[in-house]
Amino acid sequence: MKHTISVLVENKAGVLSRISGLFARRGFNIDSLAVGTTEDKQISRITLLVDGDDYIAEQVTKQLNKQIDVIKVRKLNQDEITRRELALVKVKMSVAQRGEIIDIVKIMEGKIVDISHTTLTVEMSDRPEKIDLLIELLSHYNLQEVARTGTIALQKGADIV
Numbered sequence: 001m002k003h004t005i006s007v008l009v010e011n012k013a014g015v016l017s018r019i020s021g022l023f024a025r026r027g028f029n030i031d032s033l034a035v036g037t038t039e040d041k042q043i044s045r046i047t048l049l050v051d052g053d054d055y056i057a058e059q060v061t062k063q064l065n066k067q068i069d070v071i072k073v074r075k076l077n078q079d080e081i082t083r084r085e086l087a088l089v090k091v092k093m094s095v096a097q098r099g100e101i102i103d104i105v106k107i108m109e110g111k112i113v114d115i116s117h118t119t120l121t122v123e124m125s126d127r128p129e130k131i132d133l134l135i136e137l138l139s140h141y142n143l144q145e146v147a148r149t150g151t152i153a154l155q156k157g158a159d160i161v
Contacts (some may be wrong), residue, residue, distance in 0.1 A: 002031060003057035004081060004153050007046040007064055008071040011037055015069045019046065022063055028056065032085075034150030043071065047152050080156050086149040087131045088113070089122045092142040101141060108134045119144060
């Protein structure tokens with residue numbers, strides 16, 4: 001089971017290194033990691049996607065709370081969050097395949113950001129499972145490159161994490 005954990009930290013050098021070191025020392029695996037500043041430039045939000053049971057998620061949360069630079073840690077309930085990921089997908093294609101690929105991109109609500117005689121690059125920002133589907137559909141063609149960001153998430157409604 002995947003768990004989404006939101007961590008507010010002081011925005012200063014070395015914080016991410018200490019947190020990733022914590023994961024390595026404890027043997028926890030990070031499926032996804034995204035970091036960015038918040039509305040306050042002194043604070044960064046780290047969004048972690050951790051695979052494991054509830055015990056693993058609880059241990060990760062407890063260990064993060066012990067870190068000096070950590071301001072707040074919260075395990076987010078999957079039903080109560082808005083999640084997004086960004087992907088760029090480059091497909092090698094023939095002229096005959098171009099129309100099929102463009103149709104798939106339109107149906108999936110992606111955006112073509114680069115096109116040449118032999119390749120097409122698609123941008124998509126959506127839920128990770130929808131990006132997985134886009135990649136699966138395009139894998140029937142000649143996938144050249146896939147680049148994905150980590151998942152970012154915010155609590156739905158008025159609650160603030």
